[in-house]
Amino acid sequence: MNPQSAIAASVRKVLGSLSRVVTSEPVLSLTFDDGPDPDSTPPVLEILERYQARGTFFLVGQAAAAHPDLVKRIASGGHAIGSHSWDHRAFPGLSSRERQRQLRACERTLQPYGSRLVRPPYGEQTIMSRLEAFAMGYEVVGWSLNSGDWHEPSSAVISKYLLEMIEPGAIVLLHDTLYDKGMPAHGTDSAHQSWTDRGAMLSALEIVLDRLRGRYRFVTIPELLHVGRPRRTFWFKPSLAIK
Ligand SMILES: [Zn+2]
Numbered sequence: 632m633n634p635q636s637a638i639a640a641s642v643r644k645v646l647g648s649l650s651r652v653v654t655s656e657p658v659l660s661l662t663f664d665d666g667p668d669p670d671s672t673p674p675v676l677e678i679l680e681r682y683q684a685r686g687t688f689f690l691v692g693q694a695a696a697a698h699p700d701l702v703k704r705i706a707s708g709g710h711a712i713g714s715h716s717w718d719h720r721a722f723p724g725l726s727s728r729e730r731q732r733q734l735r736a737c738e739r740t741l742q743p744y745g746s747r748l749v750r751p752p753y754g755e756q757t758i759m760s761r762l763e764a765f766a767m768g769y770e771v772v773g774w775s776l777n778s779g780d781w782h783e784p785s786s787a788v789i790s791k792y793l794l795e796m797i798e799p800g801a802i803v804l805l806h807d808t809l810y811d812k813g814m815p816a817h818g819t820d821s822a823h824q825s826w827t828d829r830g831a832m833l834s835a836l837e838i839v840l841d842r843l844r845g846r847y848r849f850v851t852i853p854e855l856l857h858v859g860r861p862r863r864t865f866w867f868k869p870s871l872a873i874k
Contacts, residue, residue, distance in 0.1 A: 647865060650864045652800040659848075661836075672808065678833065679708065688807065730763055786831040
């Protein structure tokens with residue numbers, strides 16, 4: 632590597648967010664945000680186990696603190712666990728002090744199972760929040776494929792999109808549950824019910840794993856990083872993903 636590309640690689644390591652790895656091996660990472668959830672995380676774990684697939688779960692600290700048994704169960708299934716902040720507030724709107732408090736509080740809750748991976752809530756971050764994560768030893772993980780499972784009610788649409796787009800080294804964004812401070816944990820109105828119903832995601836996950844069985848290996852993010860060259864992108868738009 633020449634000096635200029637070595638410098639560029641260092642800058643990407645500090646400021647870039649992992650979006651995929653470059654590899655020709657048929658391997659990819661499924662990632663699940665917003666859990667753990669006693670209703671919808673166990674079915675995800677059962678499906679993954681049935682297909683001998685491993686995933687990476689970006690957990691919300693507050694939910695993890697309420698369900699330590701689920702955190703342990705995720706880890707014992709061979710899955711990786713990363714941070715998704717303490718209470719899922721978007722980082723750009725928080726003070727630096729509060730962001731670091733969020734990361735530390737989540738980190739304490741995930742011990743001893745957490746890895747040094749973080750996915751900022753909504754995929755939103757600033758240069759400053761990225762630097763803070765780096766200073767705390769975190770790799771920021773984005774995605775290369777957004778399943779749209781947080782708004783798409785049809786398993787056929789989700790699975791068709793993923794099956795068309797999946798490629799070696801991909802990082803797929805999924806949600807085992809949906810965490811939002813503004814919504815009641817268990818609402819009674821029908822809009823909230825459809826918003827929180829994870830049936831479409833669960834069936835789509837099963838369709839994708841079934842169709843790709845024997846053709847792809849589904850590994851954790853730490854494992855994926857050993858297979859290929861990490862692609863880190865500058866990921867600073869204040870509102871890139873879910874809103
Ligand atoms: Zn989230």
